[in-house]
Amino acid sequence: MKKDSSNKPLAFIGEALRFPPVEEANSEGLLAFGGDLSVERLVLAYQQGIFPWFNEGSMILWWSPDPRMVLHPAEVKISKSMAKVIKSNQFTLTKDKCFDEVIDRCSKIARKGQDGTWITQDMKKAYLKLHELGYAHSYEVWENGILVGGLYGIDLGHVFCGESMFSAVSNASKFAFIKLAKELEKKKYKLIDCQVYTEHLASLGAKEMPRKEFIGILKDK
Template sequence: MSLRLPQLSADPGAPFPSPEFALAEPDGLLAFGGDLSPKRLLNAYRSGIFPWYSDGEPILWWSPSQRAVFRTAAIHLPTRLRRSLRDSNWVVRMDTAFEQVIAACATAPRAGQAGTWITPPMQRAYLALHQLGHAHSVEVFDGSVLDGGRLVGGLYGLAVGRMFCGESMYSTESGASTVALAALARHLHARGWPLIDAQVPNAHTRRLGVETWPRRDYLHALAELLDCDSPPGNLANGFGEYPASVLASTAPA
């Protein structure tokens, strides 16, 4: 690996290699090494790069040739889920259970995966970003906070400029992660944030309306959204707690 890939320096502020130099096989692998400090992680996401590696590997940095992107105005809720939401007691919140969401994402079973890339060091790194106001979670509860609602799903990711970079989502009740995504998209769209980065497409995100963009197009869109950077920590303003049933009539079919 070290013969083909550049190794990042110990300086967390050092620039990354240009994504155009990422490998074709495995697709998007760009560099290795470095650390998961907030400064380096923010630099990575602002450059269209993200970390993804397993226990026992060095930190690997990626910028795939094809990027999965949601338009915040065009999340598709499945018809069956939309119907079930009309009588649901689920409620949605933001940034009230970040640590629980990332821990649940780390342990959620996933088809074709024996382990997780959300290792304890990754969890600590994104929790630090959350505490700095850069990383955020959307949570779905079975009941309101006054009723002691149980967490049934959610997602987490990173805000850079007016781009939300999604990292992972999970459900313990069918459809809860989709509700979290639709709620996030609704909130972002109302604030003028047009896109959610979903990194790599899969069958589930395709059903929800994800688009696949060439790396060049994604990086161009990201650069434009970075020009309108927003202060960290304020993304949850105005989100509050509201019934998930609202999404049955506001999310695109």
């Protein structure tokens, strides 16, 4: 067993395609370490409310935080300033036009409080494979023919698990997120999984939900 800073034992994942119960995660949401980034394991993880998050050179770490940051698509917040941006036709949106470039840009953008990126080369390869098989999707934002923002995530058919977004110009990632929410609202998706709290996500209407409730929604297809 490996132990984290709270001295709670972490499960080691070997070759078997399974995860420990999410209730065994520590107070920070860290559940287990080890395993691989195969398509089968990643899909199983997302279906169970688990996601990988680790730094380059580290073992794979698996997380299931409690509470969970989520958005009901119909509850996305559109500020007056964003409403003007949307109406101005400043941006155009595409889907799955350049998934590889979106994930690459997400990995390179500087983020406050982060040294380096968790989107490692192995992560990129794994999610590109998920994209090729129809599990992962990207939303691209363009301004004058130039890619200026976007996001990507895993589509479970009733829940969209957001992974990362980037913005090279003001409001580009917000535009992508709002357009995603509106699309999923029409398709009657239950949630967008935003994983953990950030002020940016909260400003867009995302809220924290008890993990137990989140897992229940994942299972209720």
